[in-house]
Amino acid sequence: MTKKLLTGNEAVARGFWQAGGKVVSAYPGTPSTEITENAAHYAELYAEWAPNEKVALEVALGAAVGGARSMAAMKHVGLNVAADPLFTAAYTGINAGLVIISADDPGMHSSQNEQDNRHYALAAKIPCLEPSDSAEALAFTELALDLSEEFDTPVLLRLTTRVSHGQSTVELSKRTEQSIKPYVRDIQKYVMAPAGARPRHAVLEKRMLELSAYAEKTEVNRLELRDKAIGIVCSGAAYQYVREALPQASVFKLGLVNPLPKQRLCDFSAAVEKLYVVEELDAFYEQQLKSWGIKCCGKELFSLLGEIFPPQIKTAITKQDTILHEETPNLPPRPPVLCAGCPHRATFTAIKKLKAPVMGDIGCYTLAAGPPLSAIDTTVCMGASVTMSHGLAKAQENAKVKPLSVLGESTFIHSGITGLINAVYNQAQITVVILDNSITAMTGHQHNPASGYNVRSLPAPVLDLAALSKACGVEYVKTVNPFDQKALTAALKGAQEFVGPAVIISKYPCILLPYVKRDKPLFVDWEICVGCKVCLSIGCPALSLKGTKTVIDSSQCTGCALCAGLCAKKAIYGRDNK
Amino acid sequence: MSSITNIMIAGVGGQGTILAGRIISLLALKATYDVKVSEVHGMSQRGGSVLTQVRYGDEVHSPIIDPGEVDILLAFEKLEALRMLPLLKPLGRMIVNSQEIPPLPVLNGSMIYPADIDQRLQTFSGSLSLLNAYELALQAGNDKAVNTVLLGKLSQNMAFSLSDWHQAISAAVKPQFEELNLRAFDLGAAYDD
Numbered sequence: 001m002t003k004k005l006l007t008g009n010e011a012v013a014r015g016f017w018q019a020g021g022k023v024v025s026a027y028p029g030t031p032s033t034e035i036t037e038n039a040a041h042y043a044e045l046y047a048e049w050a051p052n053e054k055v056a057l058e059v060a061l062g063a064a065v066g067g068a069r070s071m072a073a074m075k076h077v078g079l080n081v082a083a084d085p086l087f088t089a090a091y092t093g094i095n096a097g098l099v100i101i102s103a104d105d106p107g108m109h110s111s112q113n114e115q116d117n118r119h120y121a122l123a124a125k126i127p128c129l130e131p132s133d134s135a136e137a138l139a140f141t142e143l144a145l146d147l148s149e150e151f152d153t154p155v156l157l158r159l160t161t162r163v164s165h166g167q168s169t170v171e172l173s174k175r176t177e178q179s180i181k182p183y184v185r186d187i188q189k190y191v192m193a194p195a196g197a198r199p200r201h202a203v204l205e206k207r208m209l210e211l212s213a214y215a216e217k218t219e220v221n222r223l224e225l226r227d228k229a230i231g232i233v234c235s236g237a238a239y240q241y242v243r244e245a246l247p248q249a250s251v252f253k254l255g256l257v258n259p260l261p262k263q264r265l266c267d268f269s270a271a272v273e274k275l276y277v278v279e280e281l282d283a284f285y286e287q288q289l290k291s292w293g294i295k296c297c298g299k300e301l302f303s304l305l306g307e308i309f310p311p312q313i314k315t316a317i318t319k320q321d322t323i324l325h326e327e328t329p330n331l332p333p334r335p336p337v338l339c340a341g342c343p344h345r346a347t348f349t350a351i352k353k354l355k356a357p358v359m360g361d362i363g364c365y366t367l368a369a370g371p372p373l374s375a376i377d378t379t380v381c382m383g384a385s386v387t388m389s390h391g392l393a394k395a396q397e398n399a400k401v402k403p404l405s406v407l408g409e410s411t412f413i414h415s416g417i418t419g420l421i422n423a424v425y426n427q428a429q430i431t432v433v434i435l436d437n438s439i440t441a442m443t444g445h446q447h448n449p450a451s452g453y454n455v456r457s458l459p460a461p462v463l464d465l466a467a468l469s470k471a472c473g474v475e476y477v478k479t480v481n482p483f484d485q486k487a488l489t490a491a492l493k494g495a496q497e498f499v500g501p502a503v504i505i506s507k508y509p510c511i512l513l514p515y516v517k518r519d520k521p522l523f524v525d526w527e528i529c530v531g532c533k534v535c536l537s538i539g540c541p542a543l544s545l546k547g548t549k550t551v552i553d554s555s556q557c558t559g560c561a562l563c564a565g566l567c568a569k570k571a572i573y574g575r576d577n578k
Numbered sequence: 579m580s581s582i583t584n585i586m587i588a589g590v591g592g593q594g595t596i597l598a599g600r601i602i603s604l605l606a607l608k609a610t611y612d613v614k615v616s617e618v619h620g621m622s623q624r625g626g627s628v629l630t631q632v633r634y635g636d637e638v639h640s641p642i643i644d645p646g647e648v649d650i651l652l653a654f655e656k657l658e659a660l661r662m663l664p665l666l667k668p669l670g671r672m673i674v675n676s677q678e679i680p681p682l683p684v685l686n687g688s689m690i691y692p693a694d695i696d697q698r699l700q701t702f703s704g705s706l707s708l709l710n711a712y713e714l715a716l717q718a719g720n721d722k723a724v725n726t727v728l729l730g731k732l733s734q735n736m737a738f739s740l741s742d743w744h745q746a747i748s749a750a751v752k753p754q755f756e757e758l759n760l761r762a763f764d765l766g767a768a769y770d771d
C-alpha cells in the first residue's frame with residue numbers, strides 16, 4: 001500500500017476506480033470539476049463531459065441500469081438541474097452501483113448561492129454520505145457503490161469545498177474489477193408511469209426503513225467518547241474543526257448523514273451533559289434531533305451563513321473570549337478580473353454603447369459586472385440570461401431598446417438553448433450574444449461540445465452554434481470577432497433593429513489557451529497621451545495610471561489593441577508601427 | 579498543539595502559490611508528518627488574491643490555520659503580505675517578495691497602493707525577510723520561478739535537508755523546468771538579508 005497526499009476530488013476519482021467503477025458523466029463546476037478530470041486519467045474508466053448535470057445524471061443512471069458501476073459529479077447547484085432524474089431514480093433504483101457527487105460550497109468561494117444539498121437526500125429519500133477528509137472521500141466513494149447495490153438505490157456523496165480542495169494523506173489500493181451485470185428488462189421497476197411508480201414508492205419507503213436500521217450499525221457513524229461534559233454531533237469538514245477546537249469533547253461523527261441513526265443519537269445525548277450540533281449552513285441535524293425531543297444547541301450559537309471555523313466553535317461552546325485576528329483593514333482589495341487580452345472585454349466594450357439592459361449569466365464574463373466595466377445587470381443561474389431578457393421585454397413592452405442576453409457557449413449549450421427555442425416560439429424581442437471562447441473557461445478550461453475536443457483532449461465533433469441558432473428559427477444570426485469592434489458594433493446595431501430574436505456569436509478563443517497567439521505589447525506615447533483615462537474604463541489589468549497618464553505593463557499586454565481603438569488621440573500603439 | 583507547523587502562502591492568482599504548497603507538503607510527507615493542505619481554486623484564479631495553507635505535525639485535524647496561528651507566512655507580493663500580517667504568531671516568520679503587483683482598484687486610479695508597506699511590515703515582532711524574488715527569478719532565467727526562489731529562502735530555517743528540497747522540487751515541476759527551478763531555489767537559499 002502506498003500513502004499519498006490527495007485532494008478530496010482526486011480521492012473520489014481514485015475510490016471510484018478502486019471500486020471497479022466504469023462510467024463517469026459530469027458537467028464542470030467548482031469545486032467538483034477535478035473529480036472528472038482525474039477520473040479521465042484512469043484507462044479503465046469511461047469519462048465524459050456532458051452538456052449539463054441532468055444529462056450527466058441520466059447517462060450515469062443508464063449506465064448503472066446497464067450493469068456498470070457509475071458516477072455523476074457536479075457542484076451543488078448542478079443538482080438543481082439534475083433534480084428531475086434524481087427524484088425518480090430513487091424510485092427505480094439501479095442495477096449496478098450509482099454514486100452522485102454533490103460538491104457544496106459553504107462560504108461561496110466560487111458560487112452564486114450556498115444551498116445545503118443534504119436536503120436533497122432527505123427530500124429524494126436516498127442515502128447520503130459525507131466525508132471529512134481525503135481518506136474518507138476515497139473510502140466513502142467505494143462504500144457508496146456498495147450501499148447503492150445492497151439497497152438498490154442511488155447514493156449521494158456530499159462534499160464541500162474544503163474537502164474537495166483540501167489535501168490529506170490517503171492509502172491507495174488496487175482496483176477490484178467488477179464484471180458488468182447483465183441488462184435485464186424490468187418494466188415494473190424502470191417504467192415510472194403511475195401504475196409502475198405507485199408500487200415503487202412503497203419500495204422506496206421500505207428501503208428508507210432498512211437504511212435507518214443500517215445507520216444504527218454502520219461504522220461510518222462513529223461514537224468518540226471522551227470528556228462527557230460536552231457532546232457534539234457533526235460531520236464533514238466541521239468534524240475536523242471540532243476536533244481542532246475541542247480535542248477533549250465527546251463527538252458523534254456522522255458519516256452517513258441521511259437517514260440519521262436516531263437511536264444512537266438519542267443514546268449519545270443521554271451520555272453527555274450538554275449536547276451541541278456543529279454543522280455548516282442549515283440546521284439539518286439539529287432540526288431532526290429536536291423533532292425527536294432531543295435537547296441540543298446549534299444555530300443559537302452558530303451562523304446559518306458561510307463556514308464555521310475552530311475559533312468560532314471554541315468561543316461559542318466554552319464561552320471563552322478569544323482574541324480576534326483579522327486581516328489588515330482598509331487595504332485595496334484584489335478581486336479577480338478579466339485577463340489582459342480577454343475577448344469578453346472586447347464584447348462588453350461594444351455592448352455598453354447600446355445602453356440596453358443586459359441580462360447576464362454565469363462564466364468568466366460575470367466578472368464584467370464589477371467596476372469599471374459594470375456591464376451586467378443580472379446573474380442568477382446558468383441559462384437565465386436568455387429567458388430573463390425575454391421576460392423583461394414582455395414586462396417593458398414600450399421600452400425603446402431590446403434587452404440583451406449575454407452568455408458563454410458552454411452556458412448556452414448547458415441551458416441557454418431551450419430559452420432560445422422559447423424566444424423564437426414566442427416571438428421574443430431580444431438579442432442574444434453568445435461569447436464563444438472555445439472553452440469552458442471559468443471552471444479552469446474544460447472542453448465542451450463547441451470546443452472540438454473531449455474530456456481526454458481527443459478530437460470530437462464541433463457543435464455549430466450558428467447553424468443551431470438558425471435551426472431553432474432565429475433569422476438574424478451573425479458571427480463576429482469581438483476585436484473587430486466595428487464589425488461587432490454593426491452586428492449589434494443590426495440585431496437591435498431587427499424585429500424578433502437575434503443571435504450574435506462573438507467568437508475569439510480564450511487568451512489563456514496555449515495555442516492562442518499573442519501580439520507584441522503596445523505602449524502609451526506620453527507625448528500624445530492627455531490623461532483622459534478612457535482606456536482605463538475597460539478594466540484591463542495591463543493598463544494603469546502613473547501620475548496623470550496611462551502606462552502599459554508589457555509583461556501582461558497581449559497586444560489586443562482594444563485600448564488603442566478607444567484612444568481618441570491615437571496615443572497607444574506598437575513600437576513597430578510608427 | 580505546538581507540535582504543528584502552520585505555513586500560509588499568500589499571493590496573486592497565476593504566481594505559482596499552489597506549486598509552492600505542493601513542494602512543502604511533499605517534504606513534510608516524506609518526513610512522515612501528518613499533513614493537511616487547503617486551497618481554494620476557481621474564481622480567485624483570475625488575478626485575485628490566492629491563499630494556500632499547509633499544516634504538518636504529529637496529528638493534524640483542520641486544514642485551515644486559525645487566525646493568529648501562522649508560524650510562517652510566505653508572501654508572493656507585498657500588499658498580500660501586509661493583508662495577512664495580523665494572522666501571524668507574534669514570533670512567527672515572514673518571507674516576503676518585495677514585488678508590487680497593483681490590484682485593479684489601484685490600476686484604475688480609484689485607490690492607491692500603500693506607500694508605507696515596508697515600514698508597516700518592519701513593525702512585525704517576529705522575523706522578516708524582504709527579498710526581490712522577481713529579480714532573482716529573472717536571474718535564474720524566468721520570472722515564473724518566483725515561487726522556487728521564495729522556497730529557497732524558506733529552506734534556510736527549516737529542518738529539511740537540501741537534497742530533500744531538491745528532490746521535492748524535481749518531483750513537482752515539469753522536467754523541462756527542473757533546472758530553472760533548482761537554479762532559482764539555490765539563489766533563494768543563498769540569499770542573505
Ligand SMILES: Cc1ncc(C[n+]2csc(CCOP(=O)(O)OP(=O)(O)O)c2C)c(N)n1
Nearest residue numbers: 029078362363364408409410411440441442
Ligand atoms: C448549474 C451549474 N453548473 C455549473 C456551474 C459552474 N460554472 C460556472 S460558470 C461555468 C461555465 C462557463 O463557461 P462559459 O459559459 O463557456 O463561459 P466562460 O467561462 O468560458 O467565459 C460553469 C460550468 C454553475 N454555476 N451552475
